[in-house]
Amino acid sequence: MSTQPPEYAKKDFMSDQIIRWCPGCGDYSILSQVQTVFSQLGRPKEEFVVISGIGCSSRFPYYMNTYGFHTIHGRAPGFATGLKVTRPELSVWVVTGDGDGLSIGGNHLAHLLRRNVDLNVMLFNNRIYGLTKGQYSPTSEVGKKTKSTPMGSIDNPFNPLAFAIGSGATCVMRSIDVFAQHLRDTLQAADTHRGTSFVEIYQNCNIFNDGAFDAFTDRAVRDDRILYLEHGKPMVWGKTARWGLRLDGLALQVVQLGDDLDESHCLVHDATNRVLATMLADLDGSDGFPVPVGLFYSVQRPTYDGAFGAQIREAKVRLGEGDLHQLLHAGDTWKV
Amino acid sequence: MNQADTKNLEQVVIRFAGDSGDGMQVVGSQFTRTSALVGNDLATLPDFPAEIRAPAGTREGVSGFQIQLADHQIFTPGDQADALVALNAAALVTNLGAVRPGGIVIVNTDKFAKLDLDKARLSSNPLEDGTLDGYRVIRAPISTMTKDAVEPLGLKTKEADRCKNFYCLGVVYWLYGRPLDATEAWVRRKFKSPYLEANLAALHAGHAWAETSELFQNHYAIPSASLPSGDYRNITGNMGIALGLAAAAVKSGATVFYGSYPITPASDILHNLAPFKHFGVATFQAEDEIAAVCAAIGASYGGAIGVTGTSGPGLALKAEAVGLALTAELPLVIVDVQRAGPSTGLPTKTEQSDLMQAMYGRNGESPVAVIAASRPNDTFEVALEAVRLSVKYRTPVILLSDGYIANGAEPWTLPDIHAIPRIPIDYAKAEEAETFQPYARDPETLARPWAVPGTPGLEHRIGGLEKQDRTGNVSYDPANHQKMCELRAEKILRMRADIPPTQVHGSADGTLLIGWGSTFGAIRTVTDQLLADGHRIAHVHLRHLNPLPGDLGDVLSRYERVLVPELNLGQLVRLLRDLYLVDARPISKIQGQPFFTSELRARVVAAMA
Ligand code: SF4
Numbered sequence: 001m002s003t004q005p006p007e008y009a010k011k012d013f014m015s016d017q018i019i020r021w022c023p024g025c026g027d028y029s030i031l032s033q034v035q036t037v038f039s040q041l042g043r044p045k046e047e048f049v050v051i052s053g054i055g056c057s058s059r060f061p062y063y064m065n066t067y068g069f070h071t072i073h074g075r076a077p078g079f080a081t082g083l084k085v086t087r088p089e090l091s092v093w094v095v096t097g098d099g100d101g102l103s104i105g106g107n108h109l110a111h112l113l114r115r116n117v118d119l120n121v122m123l124f125n126n127r128i129y130g131l132t133k134g135q136y137s138p139t140s141e142v143g144k145k146t147k148s149t150p151m152g153s154i155d156n157p158f159n160p161l162a163f164a165i166g167s168g169a170t171c172v173m174r175s176i177d178v179f180a181q182h183l184r185d186t187l188q189a190a191d192t193h194r195g196t197s198f199v200e201i202y203q204n205c206n207i208f209n210d211g212a213f214d215a216f217t218d219r220a221v222r223d224d225r226i227l228y229l230e231h232g233k234p235m236v237w238g239k240t241a242r243w244g245l246r247l248d249g250l251a252l253q254v255v256q257l258g259d260d261l262d263e264s265h266c267l268v269h270d271a272t273n274r275v276l277a278t279m280l281a282d283l284d285g286s287d288g289f290p291v292p293v294g295l296f297y298s299v300q301r302p303t304y305d306g307a308f309g310a311q312i313r314e315a316k317v318r319l320g321e322g323d324l325h326q327l328l329h330a331g332d333t334w335k336v
Numbered sequence: 337m338n339q340a341d342t343k344n345l346e347q348v349v350i351r352f353a354g355d356s357g358d359g360m361q362v363v364g365s366q367f368t369r370t371s372a373l374v375g376n377d378l379a380t381l382p383d384f385p386a387e388i389r390a391p392a393g394t395r396e397g398v399s400g401f402q403i404q405l406a407d408h409q410i411f412t413p414g415d416q417a418d419a420l421v422a423l424n425a426a427a428l429v430t431n432l433g434a435v436r437p438g439g440i441v442i443v444n445t446d447k448f449a450k451l452d453l454d455k456a457r458l459s460s461n462p463l464e465d466g467t468l469d470g471y472r473v474i475r476a477p478i479s480t481m482t483k484d485a486v487e488p489l490g491l492k493t494k495e496a497d498r499c500k501n502f503y504c505l506g507v508v509y510w511l512y513g514r515p516l517d518a519t520e521a522w523v524r525r526k527f528k529s530p531y532l533e534a535n536l537a538a539l540h541a542g543h544a545w546a547e548t549s550e551l552f553q554n555h556y557a558i559p560s561a562s563l564p565s566g567d568y569r570n571i572t573g574n575m576g577i578a579l580g581l582a583a584a585a586v587k588s589g590a591t592v593f594y595g596s597y598p599i600t601p602a603s604d605i606l607h608n609l610a611p612f613k614h615f616g617v618a619t620f621q622a623e624d625e626i627a628a629v630c631a632a633i634g635a636s637y638g639g640a641i642g643v644t645g646t647s648g649p650g651l652a653l654k655a656e657a658v659g660l661a662l663t664a665e666l667p668l669v670i671v672d673v674q675r676a677g678p679s680t681g682l683p684t685k686t687e688q689s690d691l692m693q694a695m696y697g698r699n700g701e702s703p704v705a706v707i708a709a710s711r712p713n714d715t716f717e718v719a720l721e722a723v724r725l726s727v728k729y730r731t732p733v734i735l736l737s738d739g740y741i742a743n744g745a746e747p748w749t750l751p752d753i754h755a756i757p758r759i760p761i762d763y764a765k766a767e768e769a770e771t772f773q774p775y776a777r778d779p780e781t782l783a784r785p786w787a788v789p790g791t792p793g794l795e796h797r798i799g800g801l802e803k804q805d806r807t808g809n810v811s812y813d814p815a816n817h818q819k820m821c822e823l824r825a826e827k828i829l830r831m832r833a834d835i836p837p838t839q840v841h842g843s844a845d846g847t848l849l850i851g852w853g854s855t856f857g858a859i860r861t862v863t864d865q866l867l868a869d870g871h872r873i874a875h876v877h878l879r880h881l882n883p884l885p886g887d888l889g890d891v892l893s894r895y896e897r898v899l900v901p902e903l904n905l906g907q908l909v910r911l912l913r914d915l916y917l918v919d920a921r922p923i924s925k926i927q928g929q930p931f932f933t934s935e936l937r938a939r940v941v942a943a944m945a
Contacts, residue, residue, distance in 0.1 A: 015797070017797075044792065046789065046794070051634075061797050061799070062799070065795055066795050067789035067790075068795075068796075068798070069634075069664075069799060070801065071633075072630075072656050072657060072660050075626060075627070075657065078628075078631045078634065079630045079634035079637070080634060081627075081634065082593060082630065082631030082633065082634025082635040082637075082638075082640075083634040083635060083638040084634075085618065085620065085631075086593055086634075086635045086638050087639070087789065087790065090638070090789050107624065107627075108630075110623075111622075111627065312618060315614040316614045319614045320614065322582065324615070325753050327579065327582060328583075328750050329567065329569070332369050332372070332570070333567050333568060334372065334569075335565075335567055335568070336563045336564065336566060336568060
């Protein structure tokens with residue numbers, strides 16, 4: 001057996017299936033980045049498993065030349081947990097969407113995150129139902145007019161990152177379908193983290209919710225609207241002007257950098273600070289605030305699969321390999 | 337000294353009833369252990385309320401335990417009790433109907449004050465108003481006598497009162513000539529000082545009181561039964577299934593992964609399995625029923641033996657995932673410990689009303705294998721059989737048990753573990769990569785390869801979308817869909833090759849009683865009684881419900897009358913009528929209770945008239 005990490009090209013991770021997403025869908029870019037990243041992680045191809053639920057995003061496994069399981073609506077975390085705890089050496093990736101992960105599967109996602117199973121979740125957030133043809137989703141904005149909400153939706157949306165942090169996630173990140181390099185870096189980081197890595201990926205559905213993220217992803221405005229979060233770096237952004245985040249009491253405040261203020265006056269990102277992560281997750285680009293992407297939160301906590309395996313090993317050390325004869329004859333037995 | 341004569345009994349039915357906080361289940365299980373150790377055949381039935389502790393003294397809070405023991409083979413916990421121990425007024429009035437006329441009733445007279453009668457919703461005192469006429473009543477101030485017995489130990493009043501179940505046990509041990517040593521040893525293991533001494537004191541005081549009080553005319557002996565030779569232990573259905581699953585892990589060498597969400601009456605399987613980690617059993621308490629089955633399927637996908645356990649409401653929630661497992665063609669065992677439905681129903685009461693749900697409760701054409709345990713002592717074997725079929729045919733197998741089997745206990749002949757066949761696990765291998773197709777099939781079983789992640793060269797995708805024959809690629813082709821539906825159905829039918837010929841107990845023609853599940857005991861007893869009376873009658877009890885045994889049609893055709901006793905409104909009977917065009921008739925009961933042999937006998941006789 002060679003211990004040399006395998007050499008792969010992106011095409012080694014491309015399956016032979018015809019891709020059935022709409023032309024122009026943001027899913028294409030995500031697929032391409034994932035294929036590239038997998039080829040560079042230095043793991044044998046057979047160790048990757050991609051598990052999805054139902055929805056446009058959940059067709060993802062069919063297009064990856066890895067092991068893949070397209071399961072049922074909202075339940076991918078359950079399948080992934082059962083697999084990972086019995087086969088901890090595998091690299092397990094859950095693909096879900098805003099409907100799959102936060103509506104029908106919200107319960108399972110919350111429990112996956114609190115357990116901290118060592119796997120990676122990519123939640124493609126397009127703020128709409130695509131596969132069922134255009135109903136509002138649990139991340140759609142209030143007032144969204146769709147086929148099922150002709151007068152505008154009246155539900156307050158979920159904030160996926162706040163949901164993840166609140167559920168006890170140990171690693172919370174965000175990237176965007178069209179930010180190819182950033183997305184690849186984010187997925188690399190997800191792979192490295194021990195525990196559940198939760199990655200929200202803003203994904204454009206050009207059929208039912210086109211341009212949902214244009215306000216901050218358009219090339220013309222991007223640099224002035226996006227805050228790239230990096231642990232230990234001051235939180236500053238902007239090209240036409242430079243801006244920074246400061247604390248004003250218990251709230252974040254935007255300040256313009258210039259003659260009196262510079263980076264040293266801005267808040268330094270601490271990805272281990274849960275309160276800060278929650279405040280950052282709340283920023284949505286309104287009121288002059290940026291849209292943060294990158295690493296919001298990352299801490300180390302024992303993984304569920306690690307503890308699961310440790311208990312089994314401990315039982316074997318304490319009690320020895322199970323003796324079936326002894327087990328059946330345990331307690332009160334008698335002879336006839 | 338009591339000069340009571342010892343009378344020999346062939347069999348006796350005893351019932352204990354008290355508050356759910358009174359420890360009646362402990363008394364029952366101690367009596368069961370001791371009786372088993374002296375060599376009686378026996379069967380037991382606990383009867384407890386759904387509430388953990390309904391208000392003390394109320395009818396709703398009454399917990400009961402019935403045991404039948406005999407000097408010969410028996411199959412049920414008995415119909416009517418020969419003796420009842422009632423620890424309070426509510427327990428007396430709710431259980432008296434279960435006692436035969438002339439039976440012994442031992443009552444704790446300390447619990448018949450005005451307040452006790454009020455809590456039991458009684459306007460007059462049953463000790464005085466004639467309610468107990470026609471019974472042999474033993475009036476015993478059990479609470480007071482228990483208090484006196486444990487007094488030297490300085491317990492608080494409440495703690496002292498809690499020893500009264502052992503006092504009762506002492507009384508009944510004397511009455512039925514049982515030795516005290518097994519229970520003494522158990523108390524020593526289980527309790528710490530001063531409760532250890534207190535419980536022993538209560539046990540001995542009860543025994544001594546019964547012996548010296550001269551209230552009993554007789555005491556009884558039940559000689560040992562002549563059972564087949566072997567090593568025995570008592571087993572409940574929920575323990576038998578857990579042991580069977582542990583054995584499956586050992587015999588396959590694969591991990592048995594048990595994913596479950598607590599639900600009455602299946603939770604004990606999870607409790608029983610959790611300490612079996614060193615046998616290769618992994619247990620997972622999921623966030624809900626759906627996650628439990630999904631995790632089990634995920635484990636199977638990775639090469640473990642995925643098992644999930646539940647009751648009827650949980651099976652309903654798992655339906656979609658079971659459909660995925662059957663189209664993904666992965667092993668999966670679903671244990672359904674049935675309870676009375678629909679909806680939440682009667683959670684602690686027994687019923688056989690999930691057969692149709694097991695057969696058909698999924699969207700689409702979705703056949704799965706269905707097998708059933710028939711008594712506590714076949715659950716071990718049935719659990720192994722479920723795993724064996726599931727692994728061999730790569731398909732979900734639903735194992736039906738029920739509350740009566742799950743919590744009932746009877747002696748079980750311990751199997752020779754070397755005689756249990758291995759469960760072969762044949763994952764697809766990397767060497768097959770060149771020719772590998774995820775949906776190619778074994779020509780005999782129609783099973784597809786079990787290609788687990790981590791195997792180089794076998795990377796492939798599966799899912800709930802229809803798959804092309806052989807390649808497993810997503811396919812919307814109409815003819816392919818028909819072919820795949822037929823293949824999945826055919827695969828289940830191929831299991832007939834694994835089903836032994838139908839065993840017929842009784843005559844070769846005449847009336848056939850055909851049943852499944854926990855009605856075994858009642859049907860077998862009635863059949864034996866009617867055979868002894870000279871009737872032409874036979875009993876077939878089905879373990880395999882889907883597919884049914886290949887020879888069943890022939891068997892049915894030999895009888896002029898086919899009767900199907902079931903604890904539902906007629907489910908197996910519909911399957912039989914549907915599949916065999918036979919004029920099978922139902923004998924239904926749906927009261928949350930098993931058949932009494934006397935009532936079943938009367939209904940069978942009426943149907944034969
Ligand atoms: S409907 Fe939207 S999300 Fe779905 S494939 Fe088309 S563009 Fe993509």
